[in-house]
Amino acid sequence: MAERVFSGIQPSGVIHIGNYIGAIKNWVSIIDSYDCIFCVVDYHAITVGYTPSELRERILETAKTLIASGIDPDKCTIFVQSRVPEHTELTWILNAVTPVSDLERMTQYKDKKLQNMDNINTGLLTYPILMASDILLYKTNAVPVGDDQAQHLEFTREMARRFNSRFGDTFLEPKTLLGEATRIKGLDGNTKMSKSLNNYIALMEEKEDIWKKLKVAVTDPARKRRTDPGNPYICNIFSLHRMFSSEEELGFVEKGCKTAEIGCIECKQILAKNINDTVSPLRDKMRELDRNTDYVMDVLEEGRKTCSRLAGATMEEVREKIGVIY
Ligand code: SF4
Structure with a gap:
């Protein structure tokens, strides 16, 4: 039997070429070799400010983007986190075995706290427990993570160890599935490509817009004039x-x-053409899916059924072990 892989993506807005190269493309490359489950993690997305009507659209948009990018629903499972309530049930149980100090140490929590000073909610703190639940619920063997998520995966392993040592062997300790280490910087050349910093090229960006954004992107500052030689390695x-x-x-x-x-x-013109050549088939597929939302809904419903069955079996075991079945 193929090993199981789980990974999630937040429906938090525009998916950009950094997300594609850094995560989705790697996922596409492993769907033939693993039993893959890909999740639109909507409950993770509500830990920061958002508008409910927009979230609704983004959930579907994110699922469409995955399919348009080559995540073939015939070869893997795609579903929405909130449709499988066992995720939050397990989170509560794992809450009860997690020291607060472990959560306060998480780098992402410290960063998010600073970015959301007006909304430091408990969800920001317990986010890694929900993430651990997502993974452990499916007895996941491996998780494809970038270096920015390595600490969360280590936390998940620790959760599995802690639960197993107290209640008996239940969860697997998932290993890291290393893809190509690719972290794309934004068009400002400084920071990671991100929607919030407005330094991105969207995966579904139109050809003209790709060029408009690239035209003004930061290059080697030494090339002030056309005749100045540059250093490509810092550009x-x-x-x-x-x-x-x-x-x-x-x-x-x-x-x-x-x-x-x-x-x-x-x-930049060469680059713009190549980016457009890469994303244009994805854009076409996205348009096709826009005309066929029922198909996407069916894919998500099939995914929900599969994941409910798997998560339900794990939770039966968990409830039994922690002593709430009488
Ligand atoms: S690699 Fe060189 S030529 Fe190309 S944009 Fe950067 S500085 Fe300019």
């Missing part, structure tokens, strides 16, 4: 070429930048 545009351009184009850009044989505009 984020070159990093993006590594993700979207061919070896031949990479060589051309690398040499052309160092010798000033090409200008930044030409360099």
